[in-house]
Structure formats: structure tokens, C-alpha cells
Amino acid sequence: MKTVHVGILGLGTVGAGTAQTLLQQRDLIRARSGVDLVLKRAADLNIDRDFGIAFPEGVLTSDAGEVLDDAEIRIVIELIGGTGIAREFILRAFAAGKSVVTANKALLAVHGPELIAAATEAGVDLYFEAAVAGGIPIIKSLREGLVANPIREIHGILNGTCNYILTRMERDKVSFDEVLREAQDLGYAEAEPSLDIDGWDTAHKAVILAQIAYGIPITLDEVPVGGIRDIDPLDVAFAAELGYRVKLLAILRRLENTVEVGVQPALLPATHLLSKVDMSFNAVQVNGAVVGETLYYGRGAGSLPTASAVVADVVDVALNIASGAADRIPLQWAPNPPPQLLPVGERMERSYLRLPLRDRPGTLAKVAKVLGDRGITITALMQKEAHQAHEFIPVVVLTGEARMADISRALDELAAMSDVGEGIVRYRVEELSS
Amino acid sequence: MKTVHVGILGLGTVGAGTAQTLLQQRDLIRARSGVDLVLKRAADLNIDRDFGIAFPEGVLTSDAGEVLDDAEIRIVIELIGGTGIAREFILRAFAAGKSVVTANKALLAVHGPELIAAATEAGVDLYFEAAVAGGIPIIKSLREGLVANPIREIHGILNGTCNYILTRMERDKVSFDEVLREAQDLGYAEAEPSLDIDGWDTAHKAVILAQIAYGIPITLDEVPVGGIRDIDPLDVAFAAELGYRVKLLAILRRLENTVEVGVQPALLPATHLLSKVDMSFNAVQVNGAVVGETLYYGRGAGSLPTASAVVADVVDVALNIASGAADRIPLQWAPNPPPQLLPVGERMERSYLRLPLRDRPGTLAKVAKVLGDRGITITALMQKEAHQAHEFIPVVVLTGEARMADISRALDELAAMSDVGEGIVRYRVEELSS
Numbered sequence: 022m023k024t025v026h027v028g029i030l031g032l033g034t035v036g037a038g039t040a041q042t043l044l045q046q047r048d049l050i051r052a053r054s055g056v057d058l059v060l061k062r063a064a065d066l067n068i069d070r071d072f073g074i075a076f077p078e079g080v081l082t083s084d085a086g087e088v089l090d091d092a093e094i095r096i097v098i099e100l101i102g103g104t105g106i107a108r109e110f111i112l113r114a115f116a117a118g119k120s121v122v123t124a125n126k127a128l129l130a131v132h133g134p135e136l137i138a139a140a141t142e143a144g145v146d147l148y149f150e151a152a153v154a155g156g157i158p159i160i161k162s163l164r165e166g167l168v169a170n171p172i173r174e175i176h177g178i179l180n181g182t183c184n185y186i187l188t189r190m191e192r193d194k195v196s197f198d199e200v201l202r203e204a205q206d207l208g209y210a211e212a213e214p215s216l217d218i219d220g221w222d223t224a225h226k227a228v229i230l231a232q233i234a235y236g237i238p239i240t241l242d243e244v245p246v247g248g249i250r251d252i253d254p255l256d257v258a259f260a261a262e263l264g265y266r267v268k269l270l271a272i273l274r275r276l277e278n279t280v281e282v283g284v285q286p287a288l289l290p291a292t293h294l295l296s297k298v299d300m301s302f303n304a305v306q307v308n309g310a311v312v313g314e315t316l317y318y319g320r321g322a323g324s325l326p327t328a329s330a331v332v333a334d335v336v337d338v339a340l341n342i343a344s345g346a347a348d349r350i351p352l353q354w355a356p357n358p359p360p361q362l363l364p365v366g367e368r369m370e371r372s373y374l375r376l377p378l379r380d381r382p383g384t385l386a387k388v389a390k391v392l393g394d395r396g397i398t399i400t401a402l403m404q405k406e407a408h409q410a411h412e413f414i415p416v417v418v419l420t421g422e423a424r425m426a427d428i429s430r431a432l433d434e435l436a437a438m439s440d441v442g443e444g445i446v447r448y449r450v451e452e453l454s455s
Numbered sequence: 456m457k458t459v460h461v462g463i464l465g466l467g468t469v470g471a472g473t474a475q476t477l478l479q480q481r482d483l484i485r486a487r488s489g490v491d492l493v494l495k496r497a498a499d500l501n502i503d504r505d506f507g508i509a510f511p512e513g514v515l516t517s518d519a520g521e522v523l524d525d526a527e528i529r530i531v532i533e534l535i536g537g538t539g540i541a542r543e544f545i546l547r548a549f550a551a552g553k554s555v556v557t558a559n560k561a562l563l564a565v566h567g568p569e570l571i572a573a574a575t576e577a578g579v580d581l582y583f584e585a586a587v588a589g590g591i592p593i594i595k596s597l598r599e600g601l602v603a604n605p606i607r608e609i610h611g612i613l614n615g616t617c618n619y620i621l622t623r624m625e626r627d628k629v630s631f632d633e634v635l636r637e638a639q640d641l642g643y644a645e646a647e648p649s650l651d652i653d654g655w656d657t658a659h660k661a662v663i664l665a666q667i668a669y670g671i672p673i674t675l676d677e678v679p680v681g682g683i684r685d686i687d688p689l690d691v692a693f694a695a696e697l698g699y700r701v702k703l704l705a706i707l708r709r710l711e712n713t714v715e716v717g718v719q720p721a722l723l724p725a726t727h728l729l730s731k732v733d734m735s736f737n738a739v740q741v742n743g744a745v746v747g748e749t750l751y752y753g754r755g756a757g758s759l760p761t762a763s764a765v766v767a768d769v770v771d772v773a774l775n776i777a778s779g780a781a782d783r784i785p786l787q788w789a790p791n792p793p794p795q796l797l798p799v800g801e802r803m804e805r806s807y808l809r810l811p812l813r814d815r816p817g818t819l820a821k822v823a824k825v826l827g828d829r830g831i832t833i834t835a836l837m838q839k840e841a842h843q844a845h846e847f848i849p850v851v852v853l854t855g856e857a858r859m860a861d862i863s864r865a866l867d868e869l870a871a872m873s874d875v876g877e878g879i880v881r882y883r884v885e886e887l888s889s
Contacts, residue, residue, distance in 0.1 A: 049790075052788045167592070169476050311760070312590035313754050314754070315591055317751055319749035326745070344780030356486060
């Protein structure tokens with residue numbers, strides 16, 4: 022039986038859950054994996070709180086140095102978060118020959134390539150299962166379970182707050198603002214919700230998935246990001262009538278010589294399993310060239326679900342250490358030739374359009390001509406009879422696949438027409454194979 | 456870059472897919488994992504077929520000994536199937552210090568403990584991801600991704616043929632026999648379908664899951680197994696009216712000092728994601744004490760989906776060999792104290808009952824009394840008005856949770872009543888948390 026000492030930096034929600042899991046499941050982990058994980062130190066700036074955890078004598082410390090400078094500690098669990106001191110501590114751990122497990126998606130999305138290079142140089146491990154989709158073992162599945170698969174596509178519902186809001190908007194026909202306020206009252210959403218609802222949290226995870234699945238060291242600023250702040254319940258309802266549900270998706274796709282990576286709200290067929298992922302759950306659908314479609318579902322956040330992934334990483338790294346094989350699986354891989362990121366304008370997308378059209382003869386024909394001139398086909402059209410007099414009537418159009426640059430130009434042209442009112446709405450329509 | 460030579464025994468559907476994947480994805484695997492997998496030999500009794508694969512010169516052989524006796528081959532991929540010669544070849548491989556990857560669920564379900572002991576003694580690996588749920592990395596997720604989780608429950612849809620038949624029966628309101636015949640014509644079901652439709656294939660997988668999740672070395676003959684052969688479209692329709700769908704499930708559950716393991720058709724709430732797994736897809740829902748509910752979905756059979764899992768195992772074992780750490784994760788683990796298998800009569804289940812009742816006053820009261828006397832509560836009841844004269848009217852009852860021994864006795868008592876006709880139907884009702 023090999024003993025591996027570990028230390029935690031940061032005892033917030035996830036840190037406390039991780040400490041609790043390490044202590045409570047020590048026997049189970051020892052029985053299953055053959056390594057004995059000893060939590061030697063857990064550091065937090067404020068240790069005068071009641072964590073509700075029976076820390077053994079001497080484990081709690083307010084000095085991160087007691088983790089980083091302890092030669093016996095071989096694995097540092099970084100759960101401070103943010104891109105500042107966390108980065109410094111991780112680099113210090115690498116320099117001391119320690120491996121690192123982290124749940125810090127923001128740090129990885131911004132400094133991932135730097136950190137991976139530093140870990141590789143030091144010959145240690147950097148594991149981060151908990152950074153994407155919380156307790157769902159999606160990183161392990163991509164890196165190991167699907168290692169023989171060229172990854173064709175990934176569709177991820179990766180932010181529980183957004184999925185909760187969209188589920189409630191559809192189910193209860195309430196507005197975005199109303200659900201958000203309620204979610205904030207219940208503690209499901211942050212007081213400053215932008216990271217979640219504007220898509221940035223999902224984008225962090227998309228960047229990490231792109232590095233794992235495609236070996237491309239992109240960073241956050243290269244990824245087009247959309248959020249759900251402006252979604253109107255009207256469009257959620259129209260989508261439902263057409264057989265679709267609206268989800269905030271991370272979409273990754275391998276094309277000929279390029280990779281598409283982005284975050285945006287999209288309409289998914291209501292019959293597809295991914296569209297049935299409700300409330301605060303996360304799910305990742307992976308289309309591999311050998312295995313076909315696979316899907317992974319579970320809790321994407323929360324103290325214990327995230328701790329489950331953190332501790333699994335710790336066991337993995339401890340097994341590497343115990344067998345003298347740190348850096349067992351390369352942290353970075355480079356496809357040859359490396360694919361380029363697809364420019365947004367080159368993306369091929371189907372579109373859901375809601376067009377406010379003047380209720381007079383010939384308007385629809387003009388709209389169809391503008392779309393047709395750009396090679397954009399109409400696959401479905403829905404216009405409800407107006408029961409009151411309105412200057413503009415909402416007409417919903419689903420289009421075939423078209424280049425985003427062509428769609429943008431067509432929408433500019435439509436917006437300039439006197440028969441088209443203000444507030445054209447557009448969302449991606451994503452058909453999924455299964 | 457470490458090179459690892461591998462050999463295949465058996466070039467049937469999965470064997471051919473595995474050979475193809477090893478050859479086609481060699482560069483990808485090398486880039487991602489840092490090991491170069493060389494397919495040195497592939498043995499089959501009949502190599503005069505066109506496999507549609509560009510085997511390099513000298514790889515194909517009709518002599519299994521050329522795989523088993525080749526000192527350079529470190530990993531033997533056993534894809535012969537069955538419990539006879541496959542077992543002998545695997546033991547020979549272990550004796551020669553070779554690790555083994557297999558998809559042979561029948562062999563593992565019957566001789567699993569013996570093979571695991573032999574591998575452990577030889578200090579080599581025995582991996583079998585492809586034996587459960589085909590391309591879905593469920594074994595890896597349970598052993599590694601959820602290593603910190605005491606496993607509360609597992610619910611698995613593990614046989615694509617059964618799930619295809621049940622999906623079609625519900626969707627198209629056709630009989631079991633009709634769908635089976637059609638599935639056989641299309642090649643989805645075997646000419647001798649018993650292994651699938653009587654639940655044995657699912658039971659093989661349940662046994663393997665029990666070994667992985669609970670460390671109990673049970674074998675096939677200890678598991679109660681039910682199939683779908685007798686399912687009446689009437690019950691599928693009644694279940695749907697009550698908000699349920701019928702699925703053939705492997706159910707595993709940790710109780711106080713026991714583990715429940717079994718295979719049976721069961722009603723699942725139609726709102727739950729697992730009940731939305733349709734056609735020939737597989738899915739496994741795992742409830743871990745730390746992570747909560749997780750679900751894994753994908754193709755459970757087929758040449759390439761299964762090959763995806765086989766090759767992932769080969770990479771894992773090759774990484775162990777490359778880093779000098781064979782047997783990195785223990786093949787067997789023993790919880791202390793080891794839990795016992797729950798006897799069938801002690802199982803607590805909710806029930807769906809269809810009772811043919813004589814259409815006269817007081818019958819229902821008598822039925823309710825028989826159930827009530829055994830402590831079985833009625834939670835829902837459905838009786839349709841008879842539009843024609845029948846001696847017996849089908850009455851559907853959903854019950855609360857009760858000991859199976861009590862349910863059996865109550866059903867015996869009901870069957871003996873003159874007001875109850877022949878052909879009482881009973882299925883388990885499984886509520887799932889989410």
C-alpha cells in the first residue's frame with residue numbers, strides 16, 4: 022500500500038467538499054485504488070469558521086506556504102479560483118516537483134497552455150476534471166475512454182444557471198428577468214450573474230474541451246460567445262411549437278482543416294436526448310468517428326459533485342506517483358497538421374429568424390428574395406393571425422444551412438427594409454445526429 | 456515514444472472493427488497517448504475472407520499460437536467470445552506475462568473471479584470496458600471517474616435488442632412477436648434471440664457491474680433474471696397512460712449490509728431521462744453518494760462502437776506497460792465487511808399489477824383487503840369501462856413499496872380467488888431520483 026500526502030489550497034464550497042470527501046471516503050479509495058490518500062494540510066485565509074468537517078489536528082492552516090513548502094505533500098489541490106494568486110501557487114507547486122489538481126476553469130481558459138507547458142517541463146501532472154461539467158467524468162472520457170476517436174462534434178450544456186433559467190422560461194412561460202431574480206433569491210444564481218448568463222463560464226469550458234479534444238491551444242479571447250440575457254419567452258414558445266427547445270450550448274466541431282468553437286443559444290430538436298436535460302443539470306454529447314454519439318449527464322456544480330471529480334483526479338495522480346509514472350498521459354497533444362480556428366463568418370449554421378413584418382401584400386415575397394439571393398433556403402415558416410391591429414406581425418422562419426457571413430448580410434439588408442420592423446431575432450438551429 | 460505490440464484473437468464483427476481502428480487511428484493514438492500501438496498479429500480460423508481492411512503483410516494468421524507465443528506481443532485482445540477456448544487462451548496469455556483486453560461478457564460473468572485472480576497473480580492487466588454497454592466508457596467511469604463515490608444505485612439499459620423492441624412496441628403499438636420478427640429480418644436480433652430477450656445478456660453485464668461497483672465476486676447463477684418475451688402491448692399502453700415507460704433494466708443497489716442485483720422489466724417515470732433512451736441505444740445511470748446522479752449514453756453494440764472501447768482499453772494497458780506499471784489499478788477490491796447478496800424475497804419493490812377481475816360488486820374491496828393484509832398500499836388504480844361484455848375486466852393497480860415475499864404471497868392469494876381470472880401481470884415500478 023502506497024501512501025500519498027496531499028494538501029488543499031482554498032476551503033470555499035468546493036474546497037470544503039473535497040476535504041470532506043477525502044476524509045470520509047479514505048477507506049473506500051484505499052480499497053478500490055490501492056493508494057492511501059492522506060490530507061496533510063488544508064489552507065485557507067480564514068480558518069476560524071466552522072467547516073462542519075472533523076479535520077484531524079494540525080491539518081488546518083492559514084498559510085498556503087505550509088502546503089507548498091511541505092516536501093511530503095506530492096499533490097496540491099488548488100481550489101482558490103481566479104487567475105491571480107492561484108496561478109502563482111500552481112507554478113510554485115510545479116517548481117517544487119508537485120502535481121496539481123484544480124477545478125479552476127477561468128485560469129485554464131486564460132493560462133492553460135502556459136500551465137500545461139510548465140507541468141510538462143517539471144514532469145508532473147496537472148489534472149482538471151472538475152473544471153468542465155463538475156462531477157461528470159467528461160475529461161477522462163475524452164482523453165481516455167474515447168482516445169481512439171477523432172472527435173467530430175461536441176455539444177455541451179455546461180452552465181446549470183442558464184439551463185435552469187431556460188427550463189423555467191419554457192415550462193412556466195415566465196420572463197428571463199423574473200426567473201433570474203427568483204434564481205438569485207434561491208442562491209442558484211450569483212448577484213452578479215454575467216459570468217453565467219452572458220456565456221463566459223460556458224466559454225471557459227469550451228476552451229478546455231477544445232484543448233483536450235482537438236489539441237489546439239486556444240484561449241478565451243478567440244472564442245465567439247453569446248448568452249441568454251436577451252432571450253424572449255416568445256421565441257422559446259415559437260421554438261416549442263416548431264418542435265425545438267432553446268439551450269445555451271458550447272459547440273465544437275471538426276471540419277476539414279479547421280475547428281469550430283463557440284458558445285451560443287441554439288434550438289435543439291425536442292426529440293433529442295440533449296434537449297431533455299433540464300433544470301441545473303449539465304450534459305455533454307460527444308460524436309466520435311468510431312463510437313458514434315455518446316452522452317454524459319450529471320451535476321455540473323455544487324460542493325460534493327465537484328469534489329467527486331477533484332478527488333478522482335487526486336486518485337489518478339496518486340496512482341501515477343505510486344507507480345513511478347507521473348505524466349502518464351501527455352498533457353498536451355498536437356495533431357499534425359494543427360487545425361486552425363474557423364472564423365465566425367465561415368461557420369455554416371441553420372437559423373431561426375423572428376422577423377417583425379409589415380402586414381401588407383408582398384412583404385413575405387421580398388423577405389424570401391433577400392434570403393434567396395444569398396442562397397439561404399426557407400425550410401419552415403410560421404405566421405400567426407393577428408387578433409389585434411399591429412403595425413408589424415412576427416413571422417418566424419427556419420432556414421437551411423448557410424454561411425454566417427451571408428446570413429449577417431441578409432439580416433442587415435432585411436433590417437434596412439421599410440417593411441421590416443425593429444428587433445429582428447436570430448438563433449442557431451442545431452440538428453443533432455443520434 | 457514507447458512502442459507496444461498487440462495481437463488479436465478472433466476477427467468477427469468486433470475483431471475486424473478493432474483491427475480497423477488500431478490501423479486507422481494509430482497516428483491519433485500516438486499523438487494523444489504517447490504510445491505507438493503496433494498490430495503485430497491477428498488470428499482467426501478463417502482468414503480467407505475479405506475483411507475490407509488493409510492488413511500489413513504477415514499480420515493475418517490462422518494460428519492463435521502465433522499471437523500467444525510471440526514474446527514481442529504484450530497485449531492480447533481476445534474477441535473470440537464464449538466460455539471455452541477463449542478462457543484457455545486468456546489463461547495462456549497471463550501465464551506468458553501478457554495483459555489481456557476482452558469484450559467477452561459471458562466469460563467474465565461466469566469465470567470473472569478466476570480470471571481476475573489469475574491476472575493479479577501474473578501481475579498483468581485484464582481490461583474489459585467493451586463487455587458492458589459497448590462504446591460507453593462506463594467501466595472506466597465507475598472505477599476511476601467515480602472512485603470516491605460509494606455507489607448507491609445503478610440502473611442500466613444494457614441490451615439494444617430489448618430496448619429496440621420495447622421502443623417499437625410503445626411507439627407503434629405492435630406486439631412483441633411482430634417486432635421481434637421484424638428485428639430478426641433486419642439483423643438487429645439473433646435468429647436464436649433468447650440470450651437477449653430473456654435477459655441473460657443484460658445479466659452478464661449486471662454481474663460485471665456488481666464486481667466493479669461493489670467488489671462482490673458474484674457469478675451469473677446468483678442473479679435473478681427476467682426478460683421481455685411475455686410483455687403485452689396492453690401493459691405498455693397502460694403504463695404510458697399512468698406516466699411510465701417499460702424498460703428492461705439491470706438494477707443494482709447498495710443497502711445496509713447487502714447488495715441487490717437483478718434484471719427485470721420495470722416501469723420508469725416517463726419524465727426521467729433514462730426512460731427517454733430509445734431504440735437500440737444503451738444507457739447507465741449511476742447514483743454516487745458524492746456526485747449524485749450521473750448518466751452515460753451511447754451505442755451498446757456494433758463493430759466500431761465496441762472497437763472504440765476495446766482500443767481505449769488497449770491504450771490504457773499500453774500506458775501501464777510503457778510506464779512500467781502494469782496492474783496500476785487493482786482488478787479486484789474487497790469492501791470490508793463484504794456485503795451479501797440480497798435474497799429476492801427481501802427485495803423492496805413497488806408494483807404494477809394488472810388483475811383480471813370479475814365485474815361484480817365487492818371484487819375490488821376483496822383485492823384491496825388481500826393487499827392491505829400484507830401491508831401493501833395502493834397508490835394508483837385504473838379501471839376502464841368495458842364496452843363489450845367480458846367475464847373479467849383488466850384493473851391496473853400501482854402499489855407502494857413492499858417486500859417481494861409479501862407481494863408473491865398476495866399474488867398467490869389473489870390468483871386463488873374466484874373473482875380473479877387467469878393471467879395476473881406484475882412488473883416492478885422504479886422511481887428514480889434525478
